[in-house]
Amino acid sequence: MITSVLPTYNRAPLAFVKGEGSWLFTEDGGRYLDLGSGIAVNALGHAHPELVKTISEQAAKLWHVSNVYRIPEQEALADQLVEHTFADTVFFTNSGTEAAELAIKMARKYWYENGEPERIEILTFEGAFHGRSTGAIAAAGSEKMVKGFGPLMPGFRQLPFGDHEALRAAISDRTAAVLIEPVQGEGGIRTLPDSCLKGLRDLCDETGALLIFDEVQCGMGRTGKLFAHEWAGVTPDIMMVAKGIGGGFPLGAVLATENAASGMVAGTHGSTYGGNPLACAVGGAVMRIVSDPAFLAEVNRKAGLFRQGLEALVAAHPEVFESVRGQGLMLGLKCKAPAADLVKAGMAEHVLTVAASDNVVRLLPALNIPDADIAEALKRLDAAAAALSGHAG
Structure with a gap:
């Protein structure tokens, strides 16, 4: 039963x-x-006094209003993220999986709006984990996650982890983006060397493909920098964030450059709960502490x-x-x-x-x-x- x-x-x-x-x-x-x-997720441990104080004060004021209206707490957290990262703009989600879905949409919409709608393929890597939605499991492609859930969303190709030649051979005029975790978490704590991240950035610049970093697990101070890619001195075009950003409260985000986000105009994406006052107040407190x-x-x-x-x-x-x-x-x-x-x-x-x-x-x-x-x-x-x-x- x-x-x-x-x-x-x-x-x-x-x-x-x-x-x-x-x-x-x-x-x-x-x-x-x-x-x-x-x-x-619990980047600051359990029942951190500052987070308890923040969530209690916000809970007594306002939990949810929907994205039909301006949300000052959301704007404040977005400003913090823009100040401390490569990004020009931020969209808030409730989870890393939701962030993955938007990152995929954003990359494909970018090329559609730039007159190359055939550029839909996203290159990913064996051992990756990007969430458990149908899009995210198609991106990862492992048999364990996809078996029984077909047909899968098309437009993804998985490459061997750390194989530069395979990546160079695979990237083409149909490639919309390359999606990678600077440190694989579920894949077994596998760190991509700085030289590989630099080479990846150079290859994307050379071919025009967008570079997407999944920092859901390795971001928010986890590796000793605010975000793991900072160790290599490179920046992505789009980045997925979640887990530690809420310190235990459900919160995620997609960060992007103005160019990469240019296709995401009014009506192209939305979220009922994403970026609500409660989540963003907590996220703001986490950012103030962790970015120090x-x-x-x-x-x-x-x-x-x-x-x-x-x-x-x-x-x-x-x-x-x-x-x-x-x-x-x-x-x-x-x-x-x-x-x-x-x-x-x-x-x-x-x-x-x-x-x-x-x-x-x-x-x-x-x-x-x-x-x-x-x-x-x-x-x-x-x-x-x-x-x-x-x-x-």
């Missing part, structure tokens, strides 16, 4: 009733160290501390781990033992992690995680690895 909640998740047998900083508390009083952050250079410097310091400990962990348990990968506080443990087993062993030690493809366990802690909690995380991961290796032996 089917459950009242559609059973599309293989859920862990845990239910949390309270969160505080980097910790989650269960119904029965259990205390868990959260290294998943709702999959890179001092905050980002702390993210990098904490990342160095955590990574050093993880490298020692890998060395101590060579039968369990292969390597550490990632950037900033978007880290992954490439495992020799099954990644799912390590996640389960971690739960037994009351530390929460997230599995990914390529047999990787993701570590996505709050960006403001205290040093003491990093030390505690390493201690519990060590115990989990020891239990796993003992079981394996």
Whole structure:
């Protein structure tokens, strides 16, 4: 008999009733160290005082009015994003999936309005994850996500990750855009080298194709810069943002240059909830905190501390781990033992992690995680690895 909640998740047998900083508390009083952050969503941890204050004050004033009217909170957050990024304009969504849909529409509409309607193909990369709508799964193209959901939206071609020759051979006068995650999250914390991002920007400039970055998981300070592409010193034409931008409140956005967004005139796109006062007030508070250079410097310091400990962990348990990968506080443990087993062993030690493809366990802690909690995380991961290796032996 089917459950009242559609059973599309293989859920862990845990239910949390309270969160505080980097910790989650269960119904029965259990205390868990959260290294998943709702999959890179709770960028400032749980119940951050500034976010609680902001959402409480806004909730007492105004939640929703629809985009029929001006929304000052939306305009203020858009101004912040434009100030701190390459973008000239922003459209707000409720999720990364919705941001993906608009990015696809924007790229194709650009070429339609510029007299080349045949330029509809969008090049993507194996291992990518852009959401679970029909357009987003067509973009990613993996069998796991698309099987049984055909016919798929046409106009996407998946290329091998990091294969420059394949990309150069594939790009043509039918290419509308290239869509890529600077750091693949679901794909196993795979970082595209700076030289590749630079080469990609040069190739798009050479051919006219638009460059779309999906920074839904790797953005908002996660890698130690406000956005991951900043490490390479390049900028996209369009960028998808979500997860951390709302600090736990549903919020996403598409950022674009004026040129790339030129086809999106009145009536071409809309959202009932996107950019509502409640979401944008919270997003504004998150941006004020995360965009501060001092905050980002702390993210990098904490990342160095955590990574050093993880490298020692890998060395101590060579039968369990292969390597550490990632950037900033978007880290992954490439495992020799099954990644799912390590996640389960971690739960037994009351530390929460997230599995990914390529047999990787993701570590996505709050960006403001205290040093003491990093030390505690390493201690519990060590115990989990020891239990796993003992079981394996």
